[in-house]
Every structure is written in C-alpha cells, then in structure tokens.
Amino acid sequence: MTDLIRLTADEMADALAAKDISSLELTRAHLERIAAVDGGVHAFLHVDGEGALAAARTIDERRSAGEALPRLAGVPIGVKDVMATKGLPTTCGSKILQGWVPPYDATLVTRLRQSGLPILGKLNMDEFAMGSSTEHSAYGPTHNPWDLERIPGGSGGGSAACVGSYQAPLAIGTDTGGSIRQPAAVTGTVGTKPTYGGVSRFGLVALASSLDQAGPCTRTVLDAALLHEVIGGYDPMDSTSIDAPVPPVVEAARRADVSGMRIGIVRELTGEGFQAGVQKRFDEAVEHLVDAGAEVVEVSCPSFTYALAAYYLILPSEASSNLARFDAMRYGLRVWPSDDASAEQVMAATRAAGFGDEVKRRIILGTYALSSGYYDAYYGSAQKVRRLIYDDFASAFERADVLVSPTSPTTAFRFGEKMTDPMSMYLQDIATIPANLAGVPGMSVPSGLADEDGLPAGFQILAPATRDERLYAVGAALEQRLDAAWGGPLLDRAPTLASAFSGAMGSSYADARDGEGR
C-alpha cells in the first residue's frame, strides 16, 4: 500500500478507525519513507523507530480491544527537536546539548502520547530556533523537498520538510517570529502559530519566552486543526497558558465558511520588498476568498514598520538570559580548557565551543541591549513598540475579522545565499513577526507556485487573540478553492523523492541514525 503515506492525517484516522489499516502498518510505512528519502532531505536529527512501533502496537491493541480512542490515535508524528522528550535526545540543533536525554516530557509531548500518536523522531532546526533556513543547525541543514539545493525555511525547516516529503503526516513546530509559517510557505505546506498561551510551552526549550509558541505543521488545514485540538488547551505548568477551552478549530476547518467575513489586507505587508510571483499568488488568493463570499478591506498598521527592529531587541534579550543555563555544569556538552580549569573557565570554554555563530551573535546583542544604561534605549523602547503593534492589531481587527498578507517575501532561496548577510535573512520574517509580538494567532497556507521560479509561496492569515478558529475557516476555504483550481493539492506537483534515494540507504538506516553531526 504505497500510497498510505500520501493520505491526509484525517484520512489516516478514518482508515484506522475503520480498521482498514493498523497503526503498525502506517508507522512502518513512514519509517520506510524516512529510510528512503531522509538521506537527501535530512528532516530528522533522531529517528525512534522502535519507540514509534511500540506506541503503534499499543494503540492497535487498544483499538482491537474495543477502546474508544482519540481521533488521531495511531497517526504518526514528528516533533521539532526543541521539545523535551523523555528518553529521546533533545538537542535544539545545537552541539551544546549533544547527548542530552531529557528526564521529562514537554506537556505537548505528553498530550501526543496520551492521544496515541506514535512519535517517529526529532526534527531538525536552526540552532535554538535562531534562523530562517536550518543552515544554522549544528547538524547540517534540511533540504527543501521541492529543490534539494534550497532551504526549507527555518527555524522549523525539519518539521515542514518532514510533512512536505511525506515522512510524516503531522509535525510539531515552534514559531517565535515565523518559524512555523515561513517554512510552511516555502515548502508548500500548512503551519499554524496558535494564540500565545494557546499551547503549553512547558518543555519547549525557550528561545524568547514571550514570543515562543508551538503549533501544528501539516499538509492540509483540517489536519492542522485536528493536531491543534490535541496539543492545545490550558496547562497549569505554564503560567502564561490561557485557561479556556481550545477554540473550535476543527469545526471551522470542516465548514470552511468565509461568507460575510471581512478580510483585511495589511498595507504595510504587501508590495515593495515582496517577490513579484509571491505577490501575484497572494492577490489571486484574495480573489478566491472574495469569490467564496468574503469582503476585502484595506487596513494600515503603521507600527509594523518597526516590528523587525523591536523583535531583534526583545528576542536576543530574552534569549541571552534563557540560554545562560547551558553552562556544562549539569547536562550537555562539557569542554575542559585545561585539567585544572575553574568552573567559570569550563563554562566559558563550553559555551565558546558549543554555540554556533548565530547563537553567539544574538546572545551578545541581547546582553548588550539589557545592559544598565542601555536598557531603556533598547529593551525599553522595543517594549513600547510592541505595545504600539498590539494597538495597531486592535484597531485593524475592529475593521477586519482576519488580516492577510504573503507569509514570506520570497520563495525558498539557495543554500548559502544569505548566510553572510544576517539582515537579509532576518527580513524573511518581516510579515510573520508582528503576530508574535502581539501574541495573535497566524497561519500559512500554500498560495501556489511563483511564476519566476516555480517554487511554493505562502498566504498568511492572522486573527485576533483566542480567535484561532478564524484562521482555519479562511485557510480551509482558500485551500478548497485552490485545490479545485489546481486539480489537486499543490504538493502533488512536488518532485517525487523516493526514486532519487530508494536503495541508497539500507532499511536499518532509520534505527542507526542519531543526532550525530553530518
């Protein structure tokens, strides 16, 4: 059953519930796919075939015992390597955490396990989620399934490439400034950053605590909603968690109804700076929504102009503090500069050896921004901008039910293209960052292929805080119409990777792989 992996998670759930397939078969099919193609894609840092198969077996037994199981029980999933997984290595794409095996599960991971989703393994990312290309992973980049010479987006390029290359129907990503949405855009997949506080951060290794949010990475809007429902909801272990039920995302995705909805086009997030083909697909997508019954309004969010600057003060500041704990004292890498080194010298040597350039760059930026005498000018000002952005969203949402823009200004670029120019890399997140600063939910859905390079472009939807269901209504409506126009999902047009790699790797490949550097 070679097409098993090409089903949507929703279809897999149906087939499992009908006992047409077993979770064991499904999980094995994905492990085979990983063995076949991940040598080229490198979405996984660690594959846990044994653990996934054991979980699949358990679910199958429970199902045949007649137990009523959660909707996604038995559907395998990949998890970004930034989430703590008990008994499974968690490196955050960094050398400094090489070999660390957490003694506890992130709340989100606990929920995946409780809902019966076999965890296939841990997915590649830019080191500590700092980057837009996975080129900053200490273990080598992930490759875009559309063109292996190109970046899959970042930081969650592993998650997007994993679902985009059918190595899993579902993946967990995290989004601090666009790390779920931008990879989704450049790989032709779907990704949601829920409302801040909508999904527990307990066990998410923090980059910037006030911005980080975990969410679903999938191939369809409905699949994202199904996964969102599993991982969302209040967690007493996370003080910033919202104590309210998960918004009705699945229902909204199924109804795909945008009639009468006011779609706000953000003036500051279109036009100049956006690749022509990306902009063109965006404009067409808006037309599709109008056809579906939505109304278009133009809104202005003038403070968004300063979002990137504010973000690159707040994020490094929080990161410089969050990453201070990696000091070789209790876990992870330990480098001895000399036999009789003091604790302080070991800390310094370990951090020098264990962190990559981008991480060091941001730690230095943040340390500087928080320094006494500079705090008000940098961190303080950035917080004021953040407030203005929040206010801009509030007034925009008075005029529109959702806001839309292209997700990323460009399609996937080639490896190395932006590595020497951090600023142009940072600009990848120009349209996604405002949502993180304001805590509002956002989603990226495929809008088509850009004419000039034939690569996927993304359509971003933003909704008011806690109204995540609106993302799914708009995303599903657009998906429906675009799929109809294309005669099938966009990913059907992606290269088939299997032929390129099958046979290149033995079937033991999945078991032998670990987080070792490549």
Place this chain on the structure above:
Amino acid sequence: MATTTTTEVTIPFVEALAAYEPVLGLEVHVELNTATKMFCGCATEFGAEPNSQVCPVCLGLPGALPVLNEKGVESAIRIGLALGCEIAPWCRFARKNYFYPDMPKNFQTSQYDEPISHDGHLDVELEDGSTYRVEIERAHMEEDTGKSLHIGGATGRIHGATHSLVDYNRAGIPLIEIVTKPMVGAGERAPEVARAYVAALRDIVKALGVSDARMDQGSMRCDVNVSLMPKGADRFGTRSETKNVNSLRSVERAVRYEIERHAAVLASGGSVVQETRHWHEDTGVTTSGRVKSDADDYRYFPEPDLVPIAPSAELVESLRATLPENPALRRRRLQSSWGYSDLEMRDVVNAGLVETIGETVAAGASPAGARKWWSGEVARRANAAGTDVVPYAASVGVTAAHVAELEGLISSGRLNDRMARDVWDGVLAGEGTPTQVADARGLRLVEDSGAIEGAVEKVIAANPDIATKVRDGKVQAAGALIGQVMKELKGQGDAAAVRALILARLTGAPSAE
C-alpha cells in the same frame, strides 16, 4: 581552622564614634517555611539527602517553566503588612542574570524595581528602653540558590578547593529579602540597633509563622552594610557589604568591627573600598571579598515566564486580619503578666528568650523559675560556646518542658536548689529529662523525719559550744550546725527544714509552719 587572612588596622570604637557617624543598611533574607518551593512542587525540608528535593523546574532543565507558589505570595504580603509596608497592587518578578554553578538557570528569579511591598518601618527597643525606628525600603520575593560545598580547601571556601559539590535542594526555596533604608543617627548604639533590628525582625516572622528564622540553619541570613561619614557631614561615605553574618551576636560584632575598620582607613587619610566582605565568626574580623564595580550588571528585565502579581484589596485585607499581635506590644503584656522588672525583661528579650519562657510558663513553670534556669546556667554555657541561648539549647536538646519539670521537682519537695542545679547539669549534659537525671544520680531530699531528727540530735551533741551560743540567741551560729547536719544527710536534706528543726530544738521556736 586557621584563617590566613591578615587582620586590618582598626581604631577603638569610642575614638571612631568621636569622629564619625555610622550609617547602616541591613539586608535580611528570610526563608519562608512553605511546604513547597517558590516555583515548583518540590519539598523544602531542611537537611534532606542532597539533591533529593529537585525537579526539572528547580534544576533549570531546558524547557522547564516556573509556576508561582500562592502561599509564598501570601507570606510575603503578611511580612510586608507586619512591617507597615504598602502592598503593591501590581508587581512582577524580574530576572537577575549572572553565572554561578549553584544557580541552575544562571539567573535568579527575583523582584527588581517592582517589589511586592515597600516603604514600611519597624520600631526596635534598645537596652535602655528607648526605641529606634528602622525605615524599611522594601521587602521583595525571590528564590534561593543551591548550596556549594567546596572540597579540599583548608577553610571550606572556594579558594584552594580541588572541587565543589552543589546541592540543589535549596534552589528555588522562597526567600523574602527585607532591605532597610540607610539607618542614621544611631551613633555609638549602631551595633546594638543592628542586632535589635534583626532580633525584632526574627520575632515578627516567627510570630507570623512564615519562617523558622533559624540563623544557625541559614533560614535567616543577614548582610550588613556599613559606611561612615564625618560628624556633621550630609553625604554618606563609601560602604562595605559584609555578607552572611549569621547570628545576632555576629551582627553586633560585625557592625562594630566595620566601624572600627572604616574609621582607621579614613583617619589615616585613605578611602574605603566598595566591596563585599566576609565575616569570620572565630576571629571576629571581616576580610575583603569581591570588589564591586560597574561590571556588576545583572541585566534585570521582567520575567516573561511568569504573569504579573495583582493581589486584590480583599486579599490584602483578609491577610491583614491574620496578623498576630505585634511582638513589642506582646512583650509589654507578657512582662506585666510575668511580673518581671524592666531589666529582667530586657535581659530575656536580648537573649531571644521571650518565646522560650512563654513556652516554659505554659508548660507549668513559674515565670521566675523559667527565667532563672534559662537566663542562668543555659545562657552562661551558650555564651561560653559563643552562640545564642536558643540554638544552644536546641543543640543540647534542652526544652521548655525540661525546665517546667525541674521546677515541679522543686516545688513538690523532691529536690532542693543545690540538687536541682546538679540535675540541670545532667540535663545540659544530655543525660535525659530532669526526673531521669535525678533518678540516675540518686538525688532526692530526705523525707524521713526520724533520720533528720537523729542527725540533728547527733550534731547538737557533738557541738555543745555552738549549741550554747545558739541557745543564747546567736542564731547565725546555727549555720555551722546546719552545714554539719546536711553533711550527715549527704546533702539530701531540705536545708530550710533542718534549720527550723535546729532552732526549735535549741530555742523553742516553732519547727514548722
């Protein structure tokens, strides 16, 4: 344990005070006795197996997040209220960033510019009965760090150690840091004011029931800031910060020493270095620690993993209603109920014995008896051991019940005073309860009147000259007879009864009342 530090020059206290006005600042850390830590569910029991009370949160494992202990906040508010502070209607935690192996996250979750309570005061009573008002700047919440144990060095300090061990059981235990405003005008009484303030603070947090406030166990720790300014000046001098001064006696001594040291530096035309200093309990001196500089930048910023704290006015008022009687007022009430003189009460207060005596009286002892035993032999021995009475008593296992029991043995006529002192020696030596010690040592007044009469007859017969003197009215001569009778009775006679019997026998005075 020889400390190899050089003693610095000091000048006599009186001379120092003649030229300079001391300015004090005290930072007291109080460990709350909540059942669980400030930001996780780990137990806070003192003395547990190292690293047995830890979890991903207090170990600062990647991904772990803090959740605020509501009880800790309530205790913080109650301390603030007891110190007459204003309670902030909205405040936040901040991160204090610095690297140290006993700090799991390499930042301490603390409060910075938004403390939960601020601007209060505490009136402390001094030995002469006067009152000094200590202005409180703030009382804020923070978490404790782990505890480092340096192995291989001579003094337990990191210098010279071959390696260090860290116990994270203490990491995350809730602390309240109480910071005074600069204390001026105390003059020569500055050391006494400092001690009295810390004692008063300890009494308050104990009365609130929010902390054990055991300085010997580190559940109350004191940093002493001292500076001097020339008399009549209006600008404070450079201060030193003496860390971890951990007994009332040491607080007083450290302040005194620093005044003498600063004065010597200033008098010789030097300038005081702004630095942290270590207090040496054994030698009674401070030594230079780390020089404070602009490089000490903790890069505070609001803790994004916690939400702001906004205690409602209702909560604050309901907590205010739970405040116990002010310890100073309570002391005045107890003094009159115990019938102590001002001097006696002050001794008791200064020795930190109010609670202990209260417990002893509650256990059935007379207030006079309770004071006699606690302020007497126990205090003398504590002093000899260089510690305070209460921790000393705890260390040798002496309790209020023991004193009450001893008193009972006297009033029931089983022991006389001399025997009671013997028994007390035994109790202090850890030989058991007073009854056990009396039994073991065979101490019991002779109750057999025949035996006493026999001994009296024998002694009178053997000392006809003395007997005649007594008969002739020289009553004081009876003392020699009493001593001999007591000897006959091997010390186990009731001296008063013996005296009465001798006088009755020789002068016809009534022998008993």
